[in-house]
Amino acid sequence: MFSFHSSFTLFQVIFPLTVVTCLQLTVNSKSDLVERAKRHEDLQGIYEHNLERDFALYRSASYGASDLLRMIESALQGRAPKHLTLLAIKNREVYPMPLTEVQPKLASRRVAAIVEGLVNASKEGVTFEDTILLLNTWDEPKCANMGACPAPVFSLIKQWNWDTESSPQNDVLIPFFNHQYGDTISYPTQHKVAKALMRAAVQNGMRENCTRLWLLELAKTDLGQKHLDVGITNNLKKGFQVQLVPFVEMAEHAKWRYLISTDGFTASCRFGKLLQINSLVLKEESTWIEYYYRSVKPGVHFISFNKDNVLKVLQELEHYDDAQVLKMTNSAQDFSHIFLSQYAKALYVSRAIHLYNKQFKEVERMMSQIKSSDLGNLHTALNALKLYASSG
Numbered sequence: 001m002f003s004f005h006s007s008f009t010l011f012q013v014i015f016p017l018t019v020v021t022c023l024q025l026t027v028n029s030k031s032d033l034v035e036r037a038k039r040h041e042d043l044q045g046i047y048e049h050n051l052e053r054d055f056a057l058y059r060s061a062s063y064g065a066s067d068l069l070r071m072i073e074s075a076l077q078g079r080a081p082k083h084l085t086l087l088a089i090k091n092r093e094v095y096p097m098p099l100t101e102v103q104p105k106l107a108s109r110r111v112a113a114i115v116e117g118l119v120n121a122s123k124e125g126v127t128f129e130d131t132i133l134l135l136n137t138w139d140e141p142k143c144a145n146m147g148a149c150p151a152p153v154f155s156l157i158k159q160w161n162w163d164t165e166s167s168p169q170n171d172v173l174i175p176f177f178n179h180q181y182g183d184t185i186s187y188p189t190q191h192k193v194a195k196a197l198m199r200a201a202v203q204n205g206m207r208e209n210c211t212r213l214w215l216l217e218l219a220k221t222d223l224g225q226k227h228l229d230v231g232i233t234n235n236l237k238k239g240f241q242v243q244l245v246p247f248v249e250m251a252e253h254a255k256w257r258y259l260i261s262t263d264g265f266t267a268s269c270r271f272g273k274l275l276q277i278n279s280l281v282l283k284e285e286s287t288w289i290e291y292y293y294r295s296v297k298p299g300v301h302f303i304s305f306n307k308d309n310v311l312k313v314l315q316e317l318e319h320y321d322d323a324q325v326l327k328m329t330n331s332a333q334d335f336s337h338i339f340l341s342q343y344a345k346a347l348y349v350s351r352a353i354h355l356y357n358k359q360f361k362e363v364e365r366m367m368s369q370i371k372s373s374d375l376g377n378l379h380t381a382l383n384a385l386k387l388y389a390s391s392g
């Protein structure tokens with residue numbers, strides 16, 4: 001159980017102090033210039049472009065305890081639901097209940113950060129309605145069809161068709177809280193290395209011709225050498241050999257004029273970190289999205305590329321003067337500073353729960369009847385849900 005009531009203050013997280021990590025590399029230079037989103041009104045556009053689109057399919061649906069139970073029971077019968085967690089909120093307390101006894105570290109780390117993010121924000125005044133929902137903390141979505149998901153499942157990543165502006169999956173996206181995007185990081189543009197930096201891991205699920213490894217091949221060509229500074233810092237791919245290079249700290253990334261963001265296994269959280277920096281972000285064209293990707297735009301916040309045109313894109317960028325680069329990096333830094341703070345993310349989750357509850361028959365009555373003491377444990381929580389569902 002994680003209480004919202006403890007006395008810990010969050011002030012320093014929401015208003016970080018300006019710190020200078022080394023000569024000329026400034027962190028949080030923008031804190032005083034643009035105000036962070038602090039209320040739901042400030043996030044209206046973000047809700048419209050992201051959250052409300054995820055809920056579109058459920059707008060005229062209604063679901064209840066029996067639908068939630070049906071989803072949980074089918075998950076428990078299928079392949080181990082390693083990345084699924086039943087999450088309840090009651091009286092400002094959050095109860096994460098993983099569907100398996102031993103959750104992979106990655107999944108449980110993500111759950112713990114979400115819970116902590118909500119608890120933190122609650123102490124700062126964000127309110128969360130009482131609710132009970134299914135949370136999926138895997139790199140892939142859960143709901144490829146409505147039949148499988150009569151009620152929304154909350155996930156971190158899914159796919160998006162940019163042409164039809166729709167998703168093949170019904171998951172409702174919410175933010176990662178284990179990656180924090182609060183700071184902005186700046187380095188004088190005229191002193192940057194005029195190459196595109198990528199430091200990335202090779203994951204086990206990645207194909208040999210994935211973008212990361214393709215860029216590595218390109219870097220061996222003459223033109224590639226001129227434009228690319230790419231390297232693999234961590235190789236998790238079984239049976240694959242690659243020369244590793246040292247890790248570059250995130251703040252140090254600011255010393256390169258261009259930063260490359262490629263997909264990992266699916267979407268890469270690194271993208272959000274790169275938007276904080278006053279270097280031009282080159283993002284791989286991709287269908288994989290996190291919750292906010294539908295609000296950032298190529299040509300405004302970043303430059304988009306694919307495997308086939310990356311060197312051509314970099315050649316064209318040579319004609320951009322510093323002012324043009326700064327215009328775009330300013331938009332990116334402002335976006336990240338205003339909308340991607342832990343507090344703004346918690347507001348987003350609060351609104352997601354509000355929309356979820358709106359279509360959830362009797363969630364309020366149900367949560368008032370289920371005892372808090374039943375919510376710490378999956379078994380007792382499921383029994384309480386069953387009791388409620390059967391008593392109608």
Ligand SMILES: *[C@@H]1O[C@H](CO)[C@@H](O)[C@H](O)[C@H]1NC(C)=O
Nearest residue numbers: 010013113116117120177342
């Ligand atoms: C919650 O607040 C603490 C204390 O300020 C901070 O260290 C921690 O990173 C925050 N957690 C999240 C997930 O935001």
Ligand SMILES: *[C@@H]1O[C@H](CO)[C@@H](O)[C@H](O)[C@H]1NC(C)=O
Nearest residue numbers: 208209210214306307308309
């Ligand atoms: C790898 O990707 C590049 C760039 O898209 C493409 O030109 C090449 O044919 C691919 N190679 C293989 C073996 O699929």
